[in-house]
Amino acid sequence: MIETTLDIQAIRKDFPILQREVNGKPLVYLDNAATSQTPQQVIDAIVDYYQGYNANIHRGVHTLSQEATDAYEAARQKIQKHFNIAHPYEVIMTSGTTDSINLVANGFTSFLKEGDEILVSAMEHHSNIVPWQMLCERTGAVLKVIPMNLEGELMMDEYHNLLSNKTKLVFCNHVSNALGTINPIKEIIDAAHHVGAAVLVDGAQAAAHIKADLQALGVDFYTVSAHKMCGPTGVGMLYGKEEWLKKLPPYQGGGEMIAEVTFEKTTYADLPHKFEAGTPNICGGIAFGAALDYMNSIGFDAITQYEEELVEYATEQLLTIDGLKIYGTAVNKTSVISFNIEGVHPYDIGSIVDKLGIAVRTGHHCAQPIMDFYKIPGTVRASFSFYNTKEEVDKLVEGVKRARNMLL
Amino acid sequence: MTIKEIQEEIIDEFSMFDDWMQRYEYMIELGKALPLIEEQYKTDDNLIKGCQSKVWVHAELDEDKLVFTADSDAIITKGIIAILVRAFSNQKPQDIIDADVEFIDEIGLKEHLSPTRANGLVSMIKQLKLYAVAYQTQLK
Numbered sequence: 001m002i003e004t005t006l007d008i009q010a011i012r013k014d015f016p017i018l019q020r021e022v023n024g025k026p027l028v029y030l031d032n033a034a035t036s037q038t039p040q041q042v043i044d045a046i047v048d049y050y051q052g053y054n055a056n057i058h059r060g061v062h063t064l065s066q067e068a069t070d071a072y073e074a075a076r077q078k079i080q081k082h083f084n085i086a087h088p089y090e091v092i093m094t095s096g097t098t099d100s101i102n103l104v105a106n107g108f109t110s111f112l113k114e115g116d117e118i119l120v121s122a123m124e125h126h127s128n129i130v131p132w133q134m135l136c137e138r139t140g141a142v143l144k145v146i147p148m149n150l151e152g153e154l155m156m157d158e159y160h161n162l163l164s165n166k167t168k169l170v171f172c173n174h175v176s177n178a179l180g181t182i183n184p185i186k187e188i189i190d191a192a193h194h195v196g197a198a199v200l201v202d203g204a205q206a207a208a209h210i211k212a213d214l215q216a217l218g219v220d221f222y223t224v225s226a227h228k229m230c231g232p233t234g235v236g237m238l239y240g241k242e243e244w245l246k247k248l249p250p251y252q253g254g255g256e257m258i259a260e261v262t263f264e265k266t267t268y269a270d271l272p273h274k275f276e277a278g279t280p281n282i283c284g285g286i287a288f289g290a291a292l293d294y295m296n297s298i299g300f301d302a303i304t305q306y307e308e309e310l311v312e313y314a315t316e317q318l319l320t321i322d323g324l325k326i327y328g329t330a331v332n333k334t335s336v337i338s339f340n341i342e343g344v345h346p347y348d349i350g351s352i353v354d355k356l357g358i359a360v361r362t363g364h365h366c367a368q369p370i371m372d373f374y375k376i377p378g379t380v381r382a383s384f385s386f387y388n389t390k391e392e393v394d395k396l397v398e399g400v401k402r403a404r405n406m407l408l
Numbered sequence: 409m410t411i412k413e414i415q416e417e418i419i420d421e422f423s424m425f426d427d428w429m430q431r432y433e434y435m436i437e438l439g440k441a442l443p444l445i446e447e448q449y450k451t452d453d454n455l456i457k458g459c460q461s462k463v464w465v466h467a468e469l470d471e472d473k474l475v476f477t478a479d480s481d482a483i484i485t486k487g488i489i490a491i492l493v494r495a496f497s498n499q500k501p502q503d504i505i506d507a508d509v510e511f512i513d514e515i516g517l518k519e520h521l522s523p524t525r526a527n528g529l530v531s532m533i534k535q536l537k538l539y540a541v542a543y544q545t546q547l548k
Contacts, residue, residue, distance in 0.1 A: 023428070345482035347461045352484075355428050363460050377461070377481060406433060407483055 002313060002390050004306040006298065012387050014039040014294075025357030028392045033177050033336055033383030034361055035227045036208055038291075042230055045290035049283045057282055058256060058273070072282050075289030076272075079237055082292045083222070084213040089271040090245065092238040093285050097204040098127040100223035100238035103275060104200055105131035107248035108169060114140030117166045119159070119197075121183065122148040122373065123176040126366045128202055132171060141168070148373070152179040152328035160191055167197040174206035174222075178367040178381065179328025180311075180336030182210070189219050198244065204228055204236075208385065209307060209334045211300040220244050226284065231291035235284030238275070245271050252277040303386045307335050310384050314393045318382075321401055327370075327379055338365075338379040341400070344407050346380045352403035358396055411503055414495050415511035422515035431516055435487030442490035445477040456528060456535050461485045463532060467539040473498050474543050476536065488517070488529055496536050501547060504540035509533055 012018050015037045020027050029037060049071070055064035057072050073088070080088045094100045112118075118132050122145050136143050146159045154172075163170075170192040175182050185201050192199045200221035203212055208229040214222050221244065225236040240248070250257055250268055254277030259267040268274045295303070314337055318324055323342035340346055350362030363378040364371045371378055382396055409417070425431045445454070449466035456463045461482030468475055476497040480486040495511070496504050512529065 345461055345485075347482040348484045352432065355432070406429075406436060 002306065002309045004302065004309070006302050006306055006386065008306075008387065008389055011298065012389075014041065015387055016040060016043070018387065022357040022359070023355050028356075028358040028395050030382040030384065030388065030392070030396060031359045031361050032208070032385040032388075033205060033228070033365075033381065035233065036230050036385055037387070038232065039230055039294050041294045042232070042287050042290045045287045046232065046283055049286055054283070056279055068282055071286045071289075072280070075285045078289040078292050079224075082211065082296065083224075083239060084215050085239055086215055087242060090239055090242055092240065092245070092272045092275045093280055094223075094236050094238050094275075095234050095281065096225040096227070096236035097202055097223040100221075100236060101128060101200070101202065102131050103238055103251045104221050104240070104248070105135045106251050108135055109138050110249060111247075112139040112141045112168055115166060116141040116168045117144055117162075117164070118142070119144050119146055119162055119167055119170045119192075121146045121154055121172040123152065123154070123179060123181060123183075123370055124171070124173060124367065125177050125202070125204075126368070128171060128173060129369070132169075146172070148181075151330050152176065152181045152333075152370075153330045154181075154183055154188075156184065156187065159188065163191055163195045163197070165195055167192065167195050170197050170199045171202070172199070173202040173204070174212065175203075175209065175334055175336075176328065176367075176370075177205045177336070178365040178370050178379070179330065179338055180333040180383075181328055181330040182206070182332040182334055184332075185219070186217055189217055193218065205336075206334075208295075209304060214239055226288035226291060229291055230294055231288040232284045235281045235288050237288075242271070245275070248275075250274050250277070254278040256280070298386065304334075306386055307384055310388060310390065310393065311335055311337065313390060314382065314384065314396070317393060317397045318400065321397065321404060323404070324400070327374055327376070335385070336381060336383045338381045340376060340379050341404050341408075344404065346378045348407050349380045349400060349403045352406060353396070353399040356395070356399045356402070358399050360396070411495055411499055411507045415507075418491060418495065419511055419514050425516075428516070432484065432487075435491070436483050437487075438490040438494075439480075439483045439486030439488075442479070442486055442493065443477055445479045449477070450479060456531050460528070463489055463528070465489070465532070465535055465539070467536075467543065469543055469546070470498070472500055472547065474501050474504060474540060476539070489532055491515075492532055492536060496540075501540040501544035505537060505544060 017037050053064050053067040055068040057069040076088050076091050079091050132143055144162055147155045172183055172188055174185055189199045198220040201219050203222050204225045207224045220241050222239040227233040257269050257274055257277040259269050327338045346362040361381040445464050445466045450464045454464045454466050461480055463480045465478045476493045478489045478493050
């Protein structure tokens with residue numbers, strides 16, 4: 001038994017999708033790092049919005065518009081409170097992490113010159129590499145990589161050596177989506193600030209497992225996608241320190257982001273609207289707030305503790321399988337187990353366990369540089385959430401064993 | 409045998425299996441028995457795009473017939489390409505171009521036909537047909 005204060009069976013009842021079958025077997029959903037499932041409370045928030053007060057926000061004087069605006073801004077405040085952000089206007093609502101990163105990368109175009117340096121960690125998702133490469137192409141800045149060791153931990157000595165007065169921006173994920181490593185972001189942020197560089201931390205993979213206190217971290221930018229933490233897809237946030245958000249130019253032009261428009265000149269709206277052109281994902285934003293309420297009602301301390309035990313159990317059990325190797329064995333890691341079996345392609349394992357109703361991810365997890373580092377085509381990735389159970393881990397282990405017997 | 413006859417033979421073989429596991433085991437067997445592509449042809453040019461695993465296909469003309477050899481680094485994918493090679497190899501290019509591929513559905517691999525499916529069965533079929541089109545032009 002895993003000891004926990006959580007009533008996992010009661011929690012599972014909140015998630016309608018967990019009751020369904022796949023290929024005639026009860027669904028075992030272990031692809032939470034790709035997207036998490038949605039509790040009834042969040043689904044209700046979505047339905048309530050469309051049934052009760054669907055209206056455009058920030059512009060109508062009628063009641064529905066007021067109600068929708070209030071609910072949307074209340075969601076922004078929930079995000080602010082959850083991440084301990086100083087002001088609600090430092091929360092920019094975006095379509096998700098990729099959008100948030102592109103907003104910052106675009107804005108930095110005017111701050112960088114040839115020879116400036118951007119540091120990114122070696123364990124980044126493609127969405128965290130490509131916008132910086134494009135930024136470097138635009139500005140002549142140079143992209144440098146903070147290397148990692150075989151355990152999947154950043155080599156911090158190398159990081160400190162790479163920092164110099166040329167460093168203008170450091171980019172790193174809080175938790176690696178492919179390996180589960182929790183990066184030492186406090187140390188990364190402090191050291192970068194020491195040389196005057198800004199830091200953007202991608203919290204997409206961390207947010208469902210770790211409640212980050214952004215003021216305590218002192219980070220300049222932090223990104224989150226709602227769909228990785230029980231919310232809907234297509235909505236997320238960019239946190240930016242007020243001083244940075246004031247300096248950054250607007251990202252997209254359109255309605256909502258303007259103060260005054262004439263054909264000669266447009267003045268931009270104040271924060272956060274300067275970065276929120278057009279009608280936003282109103283329902284998504286409100287549902288994001290509901291997702292935070294839901295997760296906080298369970299409690300992040302209990303979630304973190306339970307998931308740690310679940311991953312520890314899963315690691316022990318998977319390692320009993322002959323030839324199984326785990327990639328990413330950092331001391332600090334969370335909720336992700338990436339593995340291969342010697343002589344077997346990850347795709348084959350994924351195909352067979354799918355037939356057993358088990359959802360895992362196979363492939364390079366949008367992190368090809370990591371796969372190149374380990375010289376493998378990809379891995380099988382099982383990623384866990386607080387609604388997963390020890391019994392589901394057992395089913396995964398059984399499924400992988402069965403796949404191994406069929407394939408070898 | 410014509411492509412149609414071979415496809416019917418494959419459907420017959422698969423109809424003996426009651427469940428997915430037997431079907432997969434048979435596919436794995438077929439994959440292991442696939443006439444392998446020569447190492448020199450395992451080049452990036454012969455790699456089929458759109459597959460999560462690597463799939464190489466080589467085609468060459470033997471008089472008026474097209475002969476396929478293939479390989480994959482994943483065994484289930486290898487089984488799938490083996491089925492396609494068996495159905496389409498040693499046939500005239502025009503017959504390959506004209507052939508339909510509904511037998512894939514009938515042998516219970518319909519899910520692999522989805523264009524979003526990462527193993528790229530659709531890409532494999534497209535590639536075999538493209539070879540046929542190219543060689544058909546050459547024959548003329």
